[in-house]
Structures are given as structure tokens and as C-alpha cells.
Amino acid sequence: xxxxxxxxKYLVTQMGNDKSIKCEQNLGHDxxxxxxxxxxxxxxxxxxxxxxxxxxxxxxxxxFSPKSPDKAHLNLHINSLELGDSAVYFCASSRRPGTxxxxxxxxxxxxxx
Amino acid sequence: GENVExxxxxxxVQEGDxxxxxxxxxxxxxxxxxxxxxxxxxxxxxxIDIRSNVGEKKDQRIAVTLNKTAKHFSLHxTETQPEDSAVYFCAAQDGNTxxxxxxxxxxxxIA
Numbered sequence: 001x002x003x004x005x006x007x008x009k010y011l012v013t014q015m016g017n018d019k020s021i022k023c024e025q026n027l028g029h030d031x032x033x034x035x036x037x038x039x040x041x042x043x044x045x046x047x048x049x050x051x052x053x054x055x056x057x058x059x060x061x062x063x064f065s066p067k068s069p070d071k072a073h074l075n076l077h078i079n080s081l082e083l084g085d086s087a088v089y090f091c092a093s094s095r096r097p098g099t100x101x102x103x104x105x106x107x108x109x110x111x112x113x
Numbered sequence: 114g115e116n117v118e119x120x121x122x123x124x125x126v127q128e129g130d131x132x133x134x135x136x137x138x139x140x141x142x143x144x145x146x147x148x149x150x151x152x153x154x155x156x157x158x159x160x161i162d163i164r165s166n167v168g169e170k171k172d173q174r175i176a177v178t179l180n181k182t183a184k185h186f187s188l189h190x191t192e193t194q195p196e197d198s199a200v201y202f203c204a205a206q207d208g209n210t211x212x213x214x215x216x217x218x219x220x221x222x223i224a
Contacts, residue, residue, distance in 0.1 A: 040216070041217045042214070043214040043217075045211040058211065097209045098206070101159045102147075106155075107156055
């Protein structure tokens with residue numbers, strides 16, 4: 001009965017590779033997010049989708065491309081991985097955009113070698 | 114855009130004592146202020162939130178206060194327990210704009 005799930009939990013890869021992280025929520029929420037948490041624990045929003053439509057796109061390199069096939073899924077594809085991409089990536093969802101509780105997934109720890 | 118400052122970055126208290134974490138925000142239009150707790154290796158989870166039409170909110174040992182004039186809000190944890198040890202994040206948001214987090218406070222409760 002996991003509310004927000006992500007796969008994989010750990011991802012270790014070489015520089016220059018392309019990788020994807022998947023996220024699914026079974027809460028019936030309309031809005032989903034991707035956050036990046038760096039080594040200093042700073043949490044920063046990357047993207048937000050509402051009903052499969054992109055509504056927030058922060059200053060993120062265009063090597064990062066989110067895709068939402070339906071409102072229960074938001075995947076993150078990263079091209080040409082760089083050392084600085086190493087971080088924990090959290091997916092989250094909320095009932096709707098705006099001032100609502102966000103439910104986070106367990107995180108994906110990405111390590112680029 | 115919104116900027117959220119959080120202090121202190123680390124806090125150690127004896128079990129049973131109180132802990133206070135303070136945040137300031139820059140955008141006077143912000144109207145939603147949640148607090149998230151992140152235990153080691155786990156996901157952030159909402160512990161309490163407050164909206165701009167309220168000055169204080171309490172839930173058992175946790176309380177949050179908001180001063181809109183001064184643009185600051187605080188988290189108060191009373192009778193701290195070892196399981197309160199975690200990183201705590203404040204955040205601020207205005208409507209549909211992104212939630213902006215503070216840099217976190219690592220709270221250690223010493224038994």
C-alpha cells in the first residue's frame with residue numbers, strides 16, 4: 001500500500017551514460033514533483049506536473065527531461081550524466097498544485113563515477 | 114523569488130528539553146508554511162503546517178508560530194525524545210509557486 005514509490009532505490013553509473021528514474025503514486029493526486037537533494041541535504045524543486053502537464057520547470061539543465069504518461073506516473077530521464085548529478089532524487093505528489101501537503105517517495109540515490 | 118533562511122543548522126538538546134528552530138522568508142505573498150522531518154536515510158514527511166491566517170498551531174509536543182509582519186516562523190518541540198532526532202526543514206509557498214525549503218536543521222536529542 002505504498003503511497004509514492006520510486007525505482008530504482010540506488011543507481012550507480014559512469015559519466016556520460018543515460019539513466020531513468022521512475023515514480024508512481026497511488027493516492028489519486030493530480031500533481032507530482034521531482035526534487036534534488038544534494039550532499040548538504042538542500043532540497044530543491046526541479047519540476048512539477050499537474051494532470052500530465054508541466055507547470056513548474058526550475059533552472060535545470062536540459063539533460064534532465066521529465067515525462068508524465070498519466071497523472072499517477074512521473075519519470076525522470078537524465079542524459080549524459082555528470083559527476084555533479086550525484087544526489088538523492090525525490091519524487092513527491094500532492095492533491096493539487098499550491099499549498100498542500102506533499103507526500104515524498106523513498107528517494108533514489110544516484111552516484112555518478 | 115522566495116528565499117527561506119533557517120537557523121540553527123545544527124542543534125543538540127538533552128532529552129526532555131525543548132528545541133526551537135527559526136525560519137525567515139522574503140516574499141510577503143507567501144501564505145503556506147510547512148515543516149518537514151527527515152530521519153536518516155528516509156524521506157521527508159510533513160509534521161505540521163500553518164497558513165497565513167493563523168498565528169499559532171499546536172499538535173501534541175509540536176507547535177509552530179508565525180509572525181507575518183516580521184516574516185518569520187518557528188518550530189517548537191517540547192519534551193524532546195531520542196526519536197525526535199532528525200533533520201527538520203521549514204518551507205514557504207505562495208499559491209502555485211514552488212515550495213521553497215530552508216537548508217535544514219540537524220536536531221540531535223541526547224539521552
